[in-house]
Amino acid sequence: xxxxxxxxxxxxxxxxxxxxxxxxxxxxxxxxxxxxxxxxxxxxxxxxxxxxxxxxxxxxxxxxxxxxxxxxxxxxxxxxxxxxxxxxxxxxxxxxxxxxxxxxxxxxxxxxxxxxxxxxxxxxxxxxxxxxxxxxxxxxxxxxxxxxxxxxxxxxxxxxxxxxxxxxxxxxxxxxxxxxxxxxxxxxxxxxxxxxxxxxxxxxxxxxxxxxxxxxxxxxxxxxxxxxxxxxxxxxxxxxxxxxxxxxxxxxxxxxxxxxxxxxxxxxxxxxxxxxxxxxxxxxxxxxxxxxxxxxxxxxxxxxxxxxxxxxxxxxxxxxxxxxxxxxxxxxxxxxxxxxxxxxxx
Numbered sequence: 001x002x003x004x005x006x007x008x009x010x011x012x013x014x015x016x017x018x019x020x021x022x023x024x025x026x027x028x029x030x031x032x033x034x035x036x037x038x039x040x041x042x043x044x045x046x047x048x049x050x051x052x053x054x055x056x057x058x059x060x061x062x063x064x065x066x067x068x069x070x071x072x073x074x075x076x077x078x079x080x081x082x083x084x085x086x087x088x089x090x091x092x093x094x095x096x097x098x099x100x101x102x103x104x105x106x107x108x109x110x111x112x113x114x115x116x117x118x119x120x121x122x123x124x125x126x127x128x129x130x131x132x133x134x135x136x137x138x139x140x141x142x143x144x145x146x147x148x149x150x151x152x153x154x155x156x157x158x159x160x161x162x163x164x165x166x167x168x169x170x171x172x173x174x175x176x177x178x179x180x181x182x183x184x185x186x187x188x189x190x191x192x193x194x195x196x197x198x199x200x201x202x203x204x205x206x207x208x209x210x211x212x213x214x215x216x217x218x219x220x221x222x223x224x225x226x227x228x229x230x231x232x233x234x235x236x237x238x239x240x241x242x243x244x245x246x247x248x249x250x251x252x253x254x255x256x257x258x259x260x261x262x263x264x265x266x267x268x269x270x271x272x273x274x275x276x277x278x279x280x281x282x283x284x285x286x287x288x289x290x291x292x293x294x295x296x297x298x299x300x301x302x303x304x305x306x307x308x309x310x311x312x313x314x315x316x317x318x319x320x321x322x323x324x325x326x327x328x329x330x331x332x333x334x335x336x337x338x339x340x341x342x343x344x345x346x
Contacts, residue, residue, distance in 0.1 A: 032130035034062070034122050036103040037139065038070045039082050044250040045258075046111035046234060047099040054115045058122065066122060069133070069143065073098055073247075074318050077142065079173045084137045094236045097246030102134040110234050170318030174244055177322075178314035184325050185310040188303060188332050195339050213277050213295075213337050220270040220330045223323050228263030231255070239322055247319035253312050262309070266327060269302045273334060280341065292341045299335040306331045 038055075040047035051070070059066055072078045086096060089107055101108040103121050108114045125131040133139055171178050230237045230249050239245035248254065254262050273295060280291035306328035313320045 032126045032128075033065050033067055034103065034125045034131050035067045035133045036069070036101055036118075037085075037134055037136065038068055039073050039078070039085070039098050039100040039102070040070060041074050041098050041247055041251065042072060044098050044247070045252050045255075046250050049111040050099045050101070050114050054111070054118070058119065062122060062126075065126060065130075069139075071142065074170055074173060076169055076172055081136060081138055081142060084139075085134070088136055094238060096239075096244075097236050097250060099250075102136065104131045104134065109236065112234055167315045170316070171314050173318045174320060177244065177320035178318070181310055181314045181320040181325060184328055185307060185314075188307050188310065188328065191332055191336060192303070192307075195335070199339070209337065210277075210281070210341075213334060214274050216330055216334055216337075217270045217273045217277070220327055220334075221267060221274075223327045223330070224263050224266030224270055226263075227323055227327075228261050228267060231261035231263050237321075237323070244319035245321040245323055248313060248317055248321035248324060251317050251319075253309070253317060265305075269298060269331075272298055273302075273338075292338075295341060296335075296338045299331065299338040302331040303328075303335040 038050065040051065055068060071081055073082045082098075082100075085091065085100075085102060089102070089105070091107060095107065095109055097109055099109070099111060099114060101114050101118060103118070104125060106117075106121055108117055108121075133143060227237075227249065229235065230245075231254050234250075237245040237249055252258070256262060256265055276291045276295040276298065280288050280295060283291065309324060310328050313324065
């Protein structure tokens with residue numbers, strides 16, 4: 001009887017020890033917090049995919065254990081923090097763009113990479129006792145000034161609206177690249193004004209210069225094809241030292257009616273120009289005249305659309321794409337050549 005009593009007491013103590021250990025482990029687990037920074041742009045549809053579709057389920061699962069600081073890179077302070085992160089983590093040009101999520105020393109970019117890797121990293125850091133805010137110079141001050149929202153919190157109207165930042169603030173996010181876009185914009189407007197003013201006095205294009213049209217359009221096809229690939233696959237664009245192609249390509253303005261990539265529209269336009277040129281070049285009479293005038297209309301529409309896009313970049317999006325500017329200049333050149341074609345077709 002004594003042995004049974006001793007055994008019972010021993011088992012009770014053992015159970016209490018196990019329960020205490022489990023309780024302490026549970027408390028430790030609940031105290032673990034993962035801190036992460038999401039860099040986004042209000043005009044970026046992929047950013048809204050992450051904020052509206054990826055983060056809410058994770059917040060429901062982890063609650064207060066997941067803390068997300070959302071930083072709008074369209075504001076000067078947010079852009080400054082993003083540049084600090086690029087320098088601190090030595091982020092390559094091919095990896096620059098939004099949405100970008102920094103968790104620990106890990107950089108996740110894009111609406112595909114973030115949902116694929118973020119859940120695993122959250123579990124990993126929770127198992128290690130949590131992770132503090134990323135080591136980004138200047139982040140401490142922003143953490144003090146800004147409220148940290150949970151991942152399930154829907155972005156507020158202020159988060160989603162670009163109206164909270166003026167065109168001057170958006171222009172200041174990339175002053176050199178945006179200034180270049182303004183120069184191209186002014187150049188195109190001057191060309192349109194000159195052509196309108198001298199249309200009746202235009203001279204015919206020489207036969208040798210006619211071949212410049214398919215050559216220039218072929219270069220345009222290459223640029224449009226590359227941008228189409230970037231827009232449809234959500235890859236990071238190679239942009240060079242000037243401008244921010246990824247911000248432009250990830251904005252809502254990179255898609256026509258939200259469905260057709262602007263790059264595809266460029267592909268169709270440049271291909272149509274080459275087709276019309278061949279029809280005009282190898283035919284005579286009415287068909288050649290029709291093709292020449294259709295080519296002029298196509299390049300005119302393409303140039304006017306390029307003017308519209310070139311205006312959006314510095315003043316609405318707040319970023320400039322060098323590929324887009326190159327395409328705009330090519331379309332301007334094609335318009336200057338095409339405006340002198342109709343006389344050749346008679």
